[in-house]
Every structure is written in structure tokens, then in C-alpha cells.
């Protein structure tokens with residue numbers, strides 16, 4: 181299953197998976213939620229769940245990372261039909277960038293108009309603390325800057341245009357809504373907004389790399405989300421993304437701190453409740469905003 185070949189899924193292949201899913205659930209999702217590392221509990225807020233394991237879905241990749249269960253959870257959240265990815269795919273698992281973003285096109289074909297993505301990330305912003313939640317306002321796509329962009333290859337206009345705009349990748353109205361909801365829930369002290377930097381992983385950053393990212397004005401660094409957002413935006417879905425700050429980047433050579441996946445998962449457990457409240461309240465207010 182692990183393959184790094186640049187296999188692009190055709191429109192027909194995506195449609196076959198979408199049709200298979202629609203035949204296995206009566207849920208007609210309008211909203212998709214992607215759970216980041218340690219954030220799989222978000223799927224537990226889905227009511228009347230219909231669970232389809234990735235291993236049972238024809239042509240679907242498999243989750244290989246601890247903290248990513250590997251299943252789609254269909255159901256309702258705040259009365260709205262949703263699909264939740266309990267487990268996402270990362271470049272470092274050895275999959276092609278087209279493979280890790282496949283679910284976005286499948287969701288589009290199922291009728292999804294809004295994607296809410298979550299991830300765990302390390303902070304570069306000295307004002308951030310572990311446990312802060314950062315609304316992503318923009319990204320820097322390190323693999324993309326060197327040519328590894330999920331839209332490389334023939335463009336199928338049925339999905340979207342050859343040259344999609346990314347200056348509006350993260351929906352401004354939804355970011356505003358998140359700040360309003362955060363204030364109402366009493367989260368303002370730990371709800372931030374910033375720029376997410378994606379790199380390939382799986383190794384965490386060196387001290388020199390962290391210093392470089394800090395100089396670039398990066399607020400948080402991680403290994404996901406951006407590729408999914410590019411594909412989701414390409415096919416016209418509205419995107420909103422949250423980073424849970426799970427660790428602080430190590431900036432000093434005298435520091436004894438070491439980034440590690442266990443700390444990432446633990447922060448997810450501690451903040452799961454608030455992430456749930458934030459996401460579910462945002463979903464409850466989605467109709468106040470028109471889809472793009």
C-alpha cells in the first residue's frame with residue numbers, strides 16, 4: 181500500500197469512491213471535519229454515527245500513524261449532515277501528495293461545501309503557549325515551493341481551474357466567526373490567529389530550522405493540512421483550519437526540551453473538550469454564511 185508514485189486519481193476514480201460511500205450511508209454530508217493528531221475524539225461529537233473503516237473502502241489509503249484511527253464517521257453535528265475523517269494521511273507515510281489529498285475530491289463529489297481541518301503544531305510565536313488554539317489565516321507551503329504541490333499533473337477542469345488563487349485559502353468570514361464564538365465560550369485567552377508552515381516530516385525541526393521559521397514570521401509549524409486545503413480550494417470548497425499548539429519549538433542550543441509525538445497526543449487529550457465545543461458551535465452557525 182505504501183507508494184510514493186505520483187499517481188493522480190482520475191475524476192472517474194474519485195466518483196467511484198464517492199458513489200460507494202453514498203451507497204453505504206444515508207448521510208449526505210455538507211461539512212467535512214478532518215481530525216489532526218490526538219484530535220480523533222472530535223469524531224465522538226457526531227450523532228447517529230455510521231462508521232466506515234478505510235480498509236473497507238475500495239482504493240482508499242490507510243492510516244499508519246498513532247493517534248489516527250483510520251475511519252470515516254458519517255452522521256449529524258448540530259443537526260447538520262457531516263463526515264469526519266478520524267485519521268488523515270501525511271506525506272511522510274510514503275504516500276504521494278495526490279493520495280493524501282484524495283478524500284477532499286471524494287467529499288466534494290459527495291456534496292460537501294465546507295471543510296474544517298484540525299492539526300497539532302509546534303509554535304514559533306513566543307506569545308503562544310502549549311494548549312493554545314490557532315485559527316490558521318494563511319500558510320507557507322514548503323513542499324509546494326519546491327514543486328511538490330498536489331495539483332501537479334494534468335488538470336481536470338471538472339474539479340477546478342489550472343491556476344487556483346490561494347490568497348483567500350482560509351475563509352475570512354469563518355475566521356471571524358471563530359473569534360466571535362471563541363469569545364462567547366470564554367476562549368479568548370488561548371484562541372490565536374496565525375500563519376502555519378508545512379514541511380514534509382517526519383523528523384521534527386532542528387534548532388537552526390526553527391530559528392529560520394521564526395525569522396520568516398511563522399507562527400506554527402506542522403506536517404499536514406496545507407495539501408488538503410489546496411485541493412479543497414481548487415474544487416471550490418470553503419476551508420477553515422485550526423492548529424492545536426502541542427509543543428513550543430526549541431530555539432536555544434542550551435535547551436533540554438525535545439519535540440516528541442507523545443506530547444503532541446497528550447495536548448490533544450487535554451484540549452479535546454474545548455476543540456469540540458469550538459468546532460461544534462461553529463458548525464451550528466454555518467448557515468449564517470453563504471458557501472463560496
Ligand SMILES: O=P(O)(O)O[C@@H]1C[C@H](O)[C@@H](CO)O1
Pocket residue numbers: 215216217218245268270298299300301381402403404405440441444
Ligand atoms: O495530522 P497532524 O498534522 O495533526 O499531525 C502532526 C504532524 C505529525 O503528523 C505529528 C507529529 O507529532 O502530529
Ligand SMILES: Nc1nc2[nH]cnc2c(=O)[nH]1
Pocket residue numbers: 300301302303379381383384385401402403426427428429439444
Ligand atoms: N513539524 C512539526 N510538526 C508538529 N506537529 C506537532 N508539533 C510539531 C512540531 O513541532 N513540528
